[in-house]
Amino acid sequence: MSKVEVIRANSDLASRKRGKEIKQLMVAAYCRVSTDSEDRLNSYKSQVSYYSDLIQKNVEWVLADIYADEAITGTQVTKREDFQRMINDCMNGDIDMVITKSISRFARNTLDTLKYVRKLKERDIAVYFEDEKINTLTMDGELLLVVLSSVAQQEVENISANVKKGLKMKMQRGELVGFQGCLGYDYHPEDKSISINEKEAEIVRYIFQRYVEGAGGSIISRELENLGYKTKRGTPTWAETTVLGIIKNEKYKGDILMGKTFTLDPISKRRLENFGEED
Template identity: 50%
Template structure:
């Protein structure tokens, strides 16, 4: 048997996606540059990097220039929004680049997972990345060990930067400085100093939304009418979603206040934000800017939102959906079981007509509720009879209404609200003092929460009284304008005047928003 003869063939150091397939005279080299902000100084750095790498690649005789990929003013914590970076990776995957040069790991990625993911992806294609500052070539044996350490440090740097940004925001919040994306916030814009100022034509849309909601229109109904009038949303879209209307009705900025830190970032890498439900402190700034909506009207809207979301009727307290299709929907109640009356199409023995029936009776049968079915014409007549009785009362009715106003004015909550505001101010000073001295202030949180809850309850109560006062004055004005007139049924009029209608076996009770009740 012949003796084995072994010849060693020396390895040829070679990188590049095509190196294993064919002999390539030059490496196709690309550079990646990134600056993280859009300041003038960083823009200069960006231009210097591009010029440096263009010259650096072209002067190397063994390299072929494969382009400069540069992202300007984009964060490095993830690669989703870095268009040039992603274009460069695509070029590598397509076999057009053999080597990537970049200034440092922190310029390439501040996220360890992203950094290693792309480097391994490129290594699979036999493409190396050279980090100039750290002098690391990813194709070296020690490259990935060093890279993991350096990438972790870069991630820590990004986390530290994120924490600094958070502290800066926290300071701004403590100073009561309001940050709003006014480009997508209807009703306001910013002046040269960054303060919120009212846009009059947009403010009229906000006022219209509040007015129509309190007059009984549904969120969807308000949206449809805005669309009919070709009014665009704050984002410039023609479609008004109910959620958009609801957010406007719940946004405290329309009364000149601002709740800061409604959301917070849970992951500095993904930039994911979630609703702040007590996870981090919030700051409520009163009178931070000019109001569009009076506070009383805003609180009435909150009360109405709560009422519509909590319509529980009938003996079993079933939840009913609010409907504004007809003025008497969800405000007409059964005097027997307490459930709402619903408008239905009746066809008995060829007789077709609209009637109103108790929902419990419709759903569970006459054995559960024996109250009557009401013809729509009879219900409308009863409502208008009550309104016309009110008009016929003339001066006597107005005297009664004026007495009601005096009773409301006498029952004020202003003193207690003022007292709570003083207490909250004292507690706030105490919290700031403790925080500045690095001491725990959690023990004050429960006390502050209770005071705020009481103040909110009193404010809602005060708004209800103010709203009732306003409704009485509206009714007085209505009587003055329409004395001795016999009015015909009108949905808009009913929405303005009627609080609810209760149907009994032999009569109706019509309750007005002013507090007056008339039996028909």
């Protein structure tokens, strides 16, 4: 049998021009971390370093920019400044391709994911999701993207449900949730307790005494300003609504009512006054 010589492959495609230049794409990367803890910030820095190296090593790519939002919610793209800057640069023709780790990093809202993917696709700008290995310019249809983005949105909803459950359990144990003190009371975060602030309590007693005597909110607010009393925030101006809010606050009769408002859904984060829809 004749001796066979294997001619090893040359993987250096940069030298293979075939008489024309390789078309280089302006590639950007989008990174996001969802909290501002030290570990997450380290992760953020690692992502920036990773994508910088990845893009620079590919001879067909040119690094356009690294877009990164630190400690910004993933459910609302309007709150991510660098994301919006990236989309604007895409619309201005400065970017040919966007790389991101996963669909959930890009957006955890199905409508937002589809909206921006379609918007970029119309400009022939690809979005490549590394974990799912999806290139939006080459994939067949949008069904897979819809399914995966729906899964990412479901993850947010599950986390929200677990957080709500945890808060309700704290309320049932009598723990303070979302209360940072009010006029007449000081909040102690170390043991999550409250104590009377005697200096401010003098103002509270004056408000209730004058209200019992028949004075309205506007009269009491003017009297407080004339007496030189300051609000909890240290301002000398008193609004009628501030006075009436103190009078209506159940804490001044020894009760704490939790859950006065609730979040309608984790995507819009819209809060509503609780009229009995939630415990």
